Amino acid sequence: MGGFFGNISKEDCVKDLFYGTDYHSHLGTKRGGLATKHSKGFARSIHNIENNYFRSKFEADLPKLHGNKGIGVISDYDAQPLIFGSHLGRFGIVTVGKINNIEELAKKAFRKKIHFYETSGGDLSPSEIVATLICEEDSFEDGIENAQETIKGSCSLLLLTEDGIYAARDKLGRTPIVIGKKEGSYAATSETSAFPNLGFEIDKYLGPGEIVLMTADGYEQRKKPNEKMQICAFLWVYYGFPASSYEGINVEFVRYRCGSALAKNDDVEIDCVSGIPDSGIGHALGYANEKKIPYTRPFVKYTPTWPRSFMPQDQSIRDLVARMKLIPVKELIEGKKILFCEDSIVRGTQLQDNVQGLFDYGALEVHMRPACPTLIYPCEFLNFSTSRSTLDLAGRKAISELEKGEDVFLDDYAKSNSEKNAAMVDRIRQRLKLTSLKYQKLENLVKAIGLPKEKLCTHCWDGSSYY
Template identity: 65%
Template sequence: MGGLFGVVSTSDCVADLYYGTDYHSHLGTRRGGMAVCNQTSIQRAIHNIENSYFRTKFEEELNRFHGHFGIGVISDTDPQPLIVSSHMGTFGIVTVGKINNQEALVQRAFKRRSYFSDTTAGEVHPTEVVAMLICEADSYVEGIKNAQDAIQGSCSMLLLTDQGIFAARDRLGRTPLTIGCRDGAFAVSSETCAFPNLGYDVDHCLGPGEVIQMSPDGWEQQAPPGESMQVCAFLWIYYGYPASEYEGINVEEVRNRCGAALANNDDTPVDFVGGIPDSGIGHGIGYANQRGLPYRRPFVKYTPTWPRSFMPQNQKMRDLVARMKLIPVRQLIDGQRILFCEDSIVRGTQLRDNVQVLFEYGAREVHMRPACPCLIHPCEFLNFSTSRSTLDLAGRTAIKKLEGAEDRHLGEYAHYGSEKNLAMINRIREQLHLTTLKYQRMDDMVAAIGLPKDRLCTHCWDGSSYT
């Protein structure tokens, strides 16, 4: 995924930039970066955050950087920000999203005798491709429009210039950007949870494809929003922070409503309800409140020495680290019938290990209630649930075992309550050793979010999307 934060201020902006960017650390595991524009130059720093917190890596910059305009990024793709010298001037750029036609854009550039300076394992960095597209135009605004028109997938971005910050939401609004304001300063953020403790109030949510320019005096729309929107539904279900809101809709409230919807369709006798930390907690509280059941924490998360960002590249080690973070509480488990709410089941590997621990600690029954339908399609628009193989998805693995191939009758398997859908869910239940497994209905998830379905991207579950 990834997250963006930018600030323009009449006073030095570095402290706001440092803490505002840090509030996006839950969105990425690879790189963090900041750039600040002062009267003479742009200062930039990029650090690896795979085994440490953003704050610890950027403490030096907090004291060394100075300026009134700044942009920051938590990136799961390439090292950012980039600093680009162009015919329009020098600018910094940060992006989040996924460019599906990147190879075609790169080859187009090569035919024009262009080149790219930053590569990793022979791959051109996507942010440099976006910068190249911007530099094809005569102004920053026209360049941003050119990039958005050319990119298939999604790309939201911030540009740092001596004129202020340009912020652009991706063409179909899959990733949000929100403007905050306070006396003498404006900020733009992927996550509104970055605003309250820094003294900012939400001022404007950018629409799909909208471009704005910010200065310490205010912000001005440079390109209007489009009519079509496909905002990612997983923002509310999984990777958004509970204190954040998108399209004016708070994440924690949605999770509580998702849990309540699960409860309305369930009468399984259990002793108490829990939530798989962290994002399953809001769903679990909503479920417990709706059914009038106790909410308890048979798993607690240990974070002091296991930061969110520490995720080794080796999958076996990733699974080990994920398991080490969750500590079981035997006294709450032994002899109990436990129902857990979870945000989703992607691969199921970690969940299977957690369920095994519960039974080893004496649980009588373990029931699982994911807050969304079964994932069947890898994400094509953001760097979430992407993988080298669709078989990394528990749903596709089950389909292959049932059909002999993982791409047959996908529409039927996605249809809630159908014979094939129930067979897939039962196969996943068996693989995870669960007593029962019931997924959320698509209609209930959409209702819990509170936007029309055609304004949400639900591709991961039913394969539907705009392009």
């Protein structure tokens, strides 16, 4: 998915930029990048972070990165930041989102004899396409609007310019940008969890499509926010860091409310509640507190050498890493009826192994309660790792089995009270060998987040989309 951090200060910004960007490491596994602007120009560093931490890859580069303004990114896709020379002046760019019409935009540019560099994977770089669209206009503000209007999908971005840092949220606000401040410094971040330890306080949640220009003295609004918003609901369920807030709503609180809603709609008899680490934990605490049933940890995550959440890109190696990370505790499993909360069941392959392991260790019953409805529609707005491709989704696999290979009646399957939905859930339950499986209802997820449904993107679950 990716996330970014930018800051501008009366003093050198590199330390805050380095740690602020590092605090986005849970959002991407492919590339990390930093760029700073100093009196003589730009400095930049990009590394592959598939096999190592952002921090260990960038520490050695810090002495050459100096200046009082900079942008950084953790990217699940292209190498960033890019530095562009243009009639608007030199600028650096980082982006988060997904451009669905990238080929069409590239063809249009080729007709104008504009060329692009390829990424190392042979694809076009979305950030380069966005920068090119910005350069079609006479100001950064108009250029950003041009890009936002032309792109199908979503794109939030930071621009590092001579005058300051532009922060621009995508036009429907699928991904957040939050402005923070401290004495002599301002920052823009995807995750507010980057702020507390760097001394920043949240000053403003940018609205959808809003553009601001930050300097070390403050920020100016350069475009008002749009009315319509479609912020990604999955941020609260899974991707977001527990200490972060979007639209003023804290992630961990939402997870407690999700768990509590699951508990209120459940009458299963169990001995203990557990969370599948990491994001299942908040949901499970909410469930356990609501039901007043002990929270236990039958799986403990081994973090000293397996700290990253979903590295590397190869799915079979990721499955292996995921399995090696979770160590079962037999004493907490044997003879127990255990209920697990999980953020969502994306593919279910790893869960299948975990459930088998629980029964091998003597669990009497294993119940699963995902904090959101079954994922049926792939995301069209954010770049995720391959594990979220359509055919991999546990729900789609079940539908395909039930419909003899046909991809039909998806809307019926998405309705939580339909017969087809019940058949799909039962098919997933059987595959995972669970005693019971009950998903969160969409209306309860929306209530747990606390925003009106029309302000949330819920496309993953009900297929609804606004462009």
